[in-house]
Amino acid sequence: MPDTRHEPIKVGIGTPLSRVDGVDKVTGQAHYAAEYAVPDVLYGVIVSGRIAKGRITAIADGAARAVPGVVEVLTHMNRPSEAWRDSKWKDELAIPGDPFRALGDDRIQFSGQPVALVLAETFEAARFAASLVDVSYEEEPHNVDFDLSLAEKTLPTYKRKSFHAPKSHGDADKAYAEADLRHEGEYRLATEHHNPMEMHASTVHWHGDGTITVYDKCQGAQGVQSYIASAFGFRQEDVQVINAYVGGAFGSGLRPQYQVQLAVLAAKKLERSVRVVMTRQQMFTHAHRPQAIYSIKLGAERTGKLTSMINDATTSTSRFENNMEDVVTWGMINYACPNMSGAYTVAPRDTYTSADMRAPGAATGMTLFEIAMDEMAYKAKVDPLEFRQINYSDIDAMNRQPFTSKALREAYREGAAAFGWDRRSFEPRSMRDGRELIGWGVATGVWDAQFSKTSARATLTADGHLEVASATADIGTGTYTVMTLVAADTLGIAPERITSRLGDSRLPTAPVEGGSWAAASTGAAVQVACRAVGEKLLKAAAKVEGQPLAAASSVDDLTFADGRMALKSEPGRSVAITEVMQAATIDRIEVEETASTGLSGLVSQARKSRKTHSAVFVEVRVDEELGQVRVTRVVSAIAAGRIINPKTARSQILGGVVMGIGMALHEETLADLRLGRWMNHNYAEYHIPAHADVQDIEVIFVDEPDPEVTPLGVKGLGEIGIISVAGAIANAIFHATGQRHRSLPITIDKLIA
Amino acid sequence: MIRFDYARPTDLAEALREGAGEEVAYLAGGTNLVDLLKENVARPTRVVDIARLPLTGIEDTAQGGLRLGALATNTETAYDQRVQARYPLLSSALLAGATAQLRNAATNGGNINQRTRCYYFYDVATPCNKREPGQGCAAIGGVSRIHAILGTSHQCIATHPSDMAVALAALKAEVRVTGPGGDRVIAFADYHRLPGDEPWRDTTLEPGELVTAIDLPPESFPTNFTYLKLRERLSYAFALVSVAVAMRLEGERIAEVRIALGGVAHKPWRRPEAEDLLRGQEPGREAFGAAADALLEGARGQGGNDFKVPMARKAILRALEQATAGTPQSQTDKRIA
Incomplete structure (x- = not known):
């Protein structure tokens, strides 16, 4: 595990520490979803659809099936049964609408939609055979033009849970009309795809006893576990999902991607282990940052003091789900302005559903709003930095x-x-x-x-080694290292004697990793678990000869450093953690705790x-x-x-x-x-x-x-x-x-x- | 990727025997062909790996030029001391292309034979005359940002993506080939084709023919030259427009000049009549403008690439200034000279 030889011995929160999983990553010891060796695995290659909208009328798979090594060509016509109700397909971050089901039926909803999965004993045979699957379609008119889709823009009745409706204050239209200085502009952002280095991939290990282990590229192992159980008829406890390493995601792994649907469907049908890896091209057939148009009107006094802001944005979504983002609220929150209004709509087009991509909503809305702010600064002839300070708000100006x-x-x-x-x-x-x-x-x-409420487990063994574990993910962000640092900080144990574990649905409960909450939440969970270990150590310390810590009534009376615990009031009275374990004849202390807001x-x-x-x-x-x-x-x-x-x-x-x-x-x-x-x-x-x-x-x-x-x-x-x-x-x-x-x-x- | 037979000959005669037939592909560095195989764009029934043929090396020619082995890598060529000293334009163009890793694998013969990067050519779900004769061209009227503004046909608007080839066009290199019909030498201007009614043919190579070397003539333009490349980011992108200029000044006047454009046509774009306008002239914006206009005569965008017409004109002027001043564009300092 982590080699931290070159790091200072005593570290804690605030110490710059190289990522503890770095050596594993650069030496190939870190395994990603497509890299787990699973016996007798079948390789699944996805056949992507050609048209944007319509129906599949026929699938000629004879040539593909004739390729030596091909085991099955899975389509909507021969897939195993799966959950019927949409509610069964709602993942942890599901949004209003009908979740996409790969090979669900003959409908084509977006170009590049998976229409078949070819399974073979070798990847090469599967890839060759996939090129021979001939799909016929009945095409229907489609629209992927964002500008045309604006004719259908709407604020959906059912809102996404994470959506915050903009709150208006004062009379923004009147104040704008009466403002000394007025600026009006229409701002745009193109469609972007997440493009993490690692392609979306899933390896399903079919154990043959009703249980499966799924190595999946995702940002939340437990979310995918529940999703698979619900959609494909497994008992929750029979599905283990592992995402110990994730090669970037930027939000594309927040919701289960269709490759995991295909891999599980195939494994279920064939009762065998299956691996499915998307191609780079197929990475452009699912999640993407919505295209956006944002019109902004700003009114200001001659001094540059804002008097009005009027926001109206639309972002793209699909025809089957309504992805909604907080686009227009950021400027309203950030700047003092007596009159403000915000409107937001989504516009459907015949693509896959847009998705959260790094700083969803804000990366679009605040970025574009800040261009408008610059324009107003120039209208007011005020230095752009000074202009922002003139309009500084010490409170959240929208939520007051x-x-x-x-x-x-x-x-x-x-x-x-x-x-x-x-x-x-x-x-x-x-x-x-x-x-x-x-x-x-x-x-x-x-x-x-x-x-977000998160649980962690801390396990201290008699040799002084500490393991901390939580079902969170590290998508390259440094969660492993954060967990190690918080544990080192709390129990005074050197990082090289700490192992962090994550990315496994069997570990203590954690939410999907995203939204910038993982460090705060997992860190807090590790801290409370380690504090609980500290309390048990304090109790055990009573067995140490001379009872050096007898004056302490809780861990708050102690300092932990260099593998020792000492009295805060009398630092000379201390004892090594391993000595406590030995004296109390304890092999291990294991605690699971949950950090919540309280x-x-x-x-x-x-x-x-x-x-x-x-x-x-x-x-x-x-x-x-x-x-x-x-x-x-x-x-x-x-x-x-x-x-x-x-x-x-x-x-x-x-x-x-x-x-x-x-x-x-x-x-x-x-x-x-x-x-x-x-x-x-x-x-x-x-x-x-x-x-x-x-x-x-x-x-x-x-x-x-x-x-x-x-x-x-x-x-x-x-x-x-x-x-x-x-x-x-x-x-x-x-x-x-x-x-x-x-x-x-x-x-x-x-x-x- | 389809299944294919694989041969790895060690001498030319064997390679030509293996290479006979329609559905055969020669494999050198593989930096383009392997992608095309994976995308099902290239579907050869036999792949002849020529990596072991004795076509490596760079040698002086009796005429005072340089012979670049077809299997010498782009890196070996770009950093060859003779190339750097005598043909710095070629070195610069090579270093403007791809990445260090790709140049380490890519060969000279492979470079000039690489296929277009047209989005539609690469996507077998879309129609493309270059890939499947008669299917139609989806790029016309489609996403045409990277496409040609000169020499297009109603069948194809693809560009040739090579940087190296643009420099070779300006240097008037010659391509030495061998094949079932024997050896021949093709002037660089005749090596690549315009799409016309046969857009599937990128070059004038006949089936089974193999490039053995590229010859550089004695005139090497070591002082007044440049390779200026404009693209979507500062490195690792194909040219939207690139300009190779090779110039020889005598006193105050231009004694010889060649201008070749990349990113604008199905082949490196040269027009001797545009160069004629500069020969004997004093360098200057007016003269450069006249040459640029002649070189771009008839240039027309497809909608998405209309910007290439003014971009090409400005780039030609700037490149001619760089060459005249002896301040060629650096490929490492991305500031435009």
Whole structure:
């Protein structure tokens, strides 16, 4: 397990620690869903549909079945029975609508829909045979054009659980009409696909006794466990789901993906183990960030003080489910403004359902809102950073609630100082270096600081080794390391003597990993479990000769460090943990505990707003003639409460910034409207930043003590890093060139002068 | 991927025997062919792996040029000291392409024979005349962002994706091939084809023919040259527009110049008549503009790629300035010179 030889011996919360699973990952010891060796496994290759909408009229599979090694061609006509009612197909994060069922029936609802699964003794035979399956269709008219779909936009009656309706205040229309300064703009974001490195994959181990083990690429093992049990008729306890390592997900693994449906269906039908791995191209046939259009009207006094904001956004969804995001609320929460209104709708098109992708809603809404803010700053002739401070709100301006903490002012100050913002000239096109125009832009990010009830188990053995375990996931975010650090901090045990386990549905209950809540929630669960171990140790310490800890009545009277427990009041009185175990003849102490908000937490949640914030400063250089953009400097100042591991935390923000560069300049899934099909469905033509696109990035964590927000004072970092980066880049491009771009990504064709 | 026979000959004669027939593919570095096999775009019944043929190496020619082995890798070629010193345009174009890992595997012969990256060509669920003659071209009227603005036909608007080939066109290289009909030499301008009514034919190679080497002529343009590539990100993307310029100045005047464009046509785009406009002229924006206009005469977008027409014109002007000034575009410092 973890090799932490090069780390300091005494570590805890706040110590920069290399990820404890790093060595396993770079030496190939970390196994991903498609990599588990399972005896006699069948390889399933997915046949993807050609049309966007219609019905399957025939499937000719004779040639495929004739390929040596092919065992079965699974289609909607020969699949085993599965749950009939939609309610049985609702996953942990299900949204209103009819969940997609792979091979459910003859209906085609989106291009690339799986229409058959070819199963063979070898991958090669399955892949070859898959190319021979001939599917006939009856096509129906489709629409994947977002602009056309706007004619059908609606606010669904049934809301997604996570959706927060915008709250209006004052009379925004009147205030806008009467404002000294008015700005109106229509902002857009292209469809994006998550594109994690690891393709979605599932390996189902059919044990033959009614139980299955499913190695699945997902963000929540227990969610997938319940889903499989419910949809495919297993007893919950007969399904074990393992996702010990996940090669990125960005939200694409929040809900069970269709490859796990296919793998389980096939295993059930053939009573054999089955592996199904999507191709990169098939990764473009499911979850994606919705396309968005957002019209914003801002009214302000001549001084730059906002008097009105009117928000109206629409995002894309499918025809079978209504994916809803919080798009328009972020600016309303963040800025003081007496009159505000928000409207939000979704527009259906014939694609798979859009899905949560890193900072869903905020990455779209706040990013675009921050471009509008920049435009108003220029209308008011106020420095864009000062403009934001003029409109700073110390309370959640939409919900009219105090924050548990908001160190955004400090983020502005520290970020600006590190960036050198005070040297910026106000006028666009006023900074250049030869043929490159230089622009500096700023934007603000906001995200929710969330907490979810989570359980963890801590097991201490007589040799002084500690294992902490929870059914959470680590999608590359650093959860393993967070668990180790919190355990080391609580019990004073060195990280190399701690093993963290996660990604297994049999471990103590944890929610799906996402929304930036994993560190705060799992961390808190590990802490309470370790504290409980500490209490048992204290009790056992009575058996130690001389009773050195007799003066302590609880762990609060003790310090834990270097494998020893000592009296806070009299540090000289201490004893090694292993000595306590020995004296009390205890082999192991095992405790499972649950961290929950508690009554005071619930009261606080009802009364206070909990948010993370960021201030993003960007320098771009744009070739005046050819429009080539280089993002040469980024400073991201983050206010996110307590930072458990500064090292992986920084990596989280770096990754978010890089993804934000992609959102600003590169990422766009292009649809052929006639075929109803995404066309640039590969890594060569769907562009994300390459190394050359990523230059200096500085991450600053501002001090933000907040014991109220979550038990550990942790706010979470998974999303905040990406939010508004693209806005800051768009604003910097305006400052450089004088061209205002309201539609992301700002590709080179839009910039060529 | 379909099932195919596999042969790995060790001499040319054996390779040509194995390579005879219609449904045969020669495999070199595999950086493109393997993708095409996996996507079911290429469906050869026999794959002849030529990696063991003695076609590696880079040698001086008797005429004072350089002979690039068909199986020399792009990396070996780009960093060959003679190439770097005498044909820096070629080195630069090679380094503008792909990634270090791909260039390590990709060969010179494979590079010029790579297929288009047209979205539709790669997606067997969509119609494509290049892949399946007679199916129609979905790119026309479809997503055409990366497609051609010159030399298109009603059957195909694909581009050739190679950077190397653009430099080779400017350098007037020659392609040496061998085949069932014997050896022959093809001028680079005649090697790649326009799509016309046979868009499935990328080159003038006959069935069974194999590239053995690429010859660079003695005139190498070591001082006034550039390879300027504009793309969707700063590295690892195919050219939207690229420009190779090879120039020789005598005093204040242009004695010789070649301009080749990538990303705009089914082949590296050169027009000697555009170059003629510059020969004997003093360098300057006006003269460059006239040459650019001549080179782009008839350029027309397909909707999604209309931007390529002004982009190409601006890129030509800038590239000619870079070459004139002897300040070629760096492929590592992404700032445009």
